[in-house]
Amino acid sequence: MGDALRYAVRPMQVEDVPQANEIDRECFPTQWPPPSYKRELLFGSLSHYLVAWDTEQPAPPPENPAGRSRPSLFWERIRYLLGMERKEPQSPGQRIVGLIGLWIMADKAHFTTIGVRGAYRRQGIGELLLIAAIGLALRRNASVVTLEMRRSNLAAQALYEKYGFSRIGVRKGYYSDDGEDAVVMSTERITSASFQSQLQRLKKAHAQRWGSAQLQID
Numbered sequence: 276m277g278d279a280l281r282y283a284v285r286p287m288q289v290e291d292v293p294q295a296n297e298i299d300r301e302c303f304p305t306q307w308p309p310p311s312y313k314r315e316l317l318f319g320s321l322s323h324y325l326v327a328w329d330t331e332q333p334a335p336p337p338e339n340p341a342g343r344s345r346p347s348l349f350w351e352r353i354r355y356l357l358g359m360e361r362k363e364p365q366s367p368g369q370r371i372v373g374l375i376g377l378w379i380m381a382d383k384a385h386f387t388t389i390g391v392r393g394a395y396r397r398q399g400i401g402e403l404l405l406i407a408a409i410g411l412a413l414r415r416n417a418s419v420v421t422l423e424m425r426r427s428n429l430a431a432q433a434l435y436e437k438y439g440f441s442r443i444g445v446r447k448g449y450y451s452d453d454g455e456d457a458v459v460m461s462t463e464r465i466t467s468a469s470f471q472s473q474l475q476r477l478k479k480a481h482a483q484r485w486g487s488a489q490l491q492i493d
Contacts, residue, residue, distance in 0.1 A: 280486035281331045282400055284407040287324035287374065289316055294371035295326070302390035305452040310376070310388065321380055323415075325407050325492065327373040327391070327400050375404040377412065377420075384412035386422035399485035405438060406478055409465065411492045418464050423457040425450060435460055438477060439470050 287295065292312045299310070315322040373391035377384050386408065391400045412420050423446060424431050432442075440460040449457035463470055482488070 280399070280403070280482075280488040281329060282327045282372065282395075282398070282403060283330055283489040283491070284325050284327050284403060285491040287312065287316060287326045289313055291326055291371050292316075295324070295374050298371065298374055298390045298392055299388070301393060303388075306450075321378045322376065322387075323379060323411060324374060324376045325404060325411065326371045327404055328369040328371050329395070332370045373400045373404055375408045377408055379412065379415045379417055382416060382418040384408075384415070384417035384420045386420065399481060402434065402481055403485070403488055403490075405434070406474075406481065407490045407492050409438070409474065410490065413465060414492065418466060419462050420465060421459065421461040423449065423459045426456040426458050432458060432460070439463065439465075439473055 295312050312324065316324065372395040373389075375389040376387040378387060379385075389401060389404060389408075391404075409420060420440075421443075422435065422440070424435075426445070439462050441462075442458055443461050444459040446457040446459060448454045465471075465474075
């Protein structure tokens with residue numbers, strides 16, 4: 276076991292959108308085009324996205340000349356509304372390897388997407404993103420987490436079951452590309468003693484296997 280995992284998790288930035296689209300295209304080729312990540316980041320008060328990035332392999336440096344400050348979120352929104360946004364948002368200089376999205380509405384959180392680049396799979400990144408997203412849901416006072424996934428995605432279902440999700444229903448023909456059913460899953464109350472005990476045990480096991488990771492989820 277290493278002392279530290281080489282991947283860290285933080286909130287998605289507008290500059291991450293091109294890399295997020297790459298991951299979405301790779302993970303969900305039949306569901307292209309991807310969600311409008313930029314619009315949701317700028318205006319979606321219910322939407323939250325986290326990204327995992329490789330601390331040992333930076334992305335190409337931003338094109339922005341050194342010393343020039345980036346626009347504020349306010350001006351990013353104005354530029355977007357006026358159609359003046361940059362065609363390719365500038366990279367923050369980090370290699371994004373995975374992402375997870377969720378909506379938080381009142382006391383409920385709903386996972387909308389999760390994906391990891393093919394070259395980075397089986398390194399604990401998907402599980403790390405799941406841990407971080409549950410942590411974000413807790414910080415935002417959500418009481419339960421729900422999601423849906425393809426009925427054929429047994430590996431993902433096993434991971435979610437490991438983290439306390441149970442199957443609560445099926446949505447027939449949910450996926451428009453091929454008519455596959457979706458399995459609907461939900462947790463118990465994530466603030467309950469039993470859920471928290473299991474979550475802490477799994478977080479510890481993940482750190483022991485893969486190394487400790489930096490989670491910036493505020």
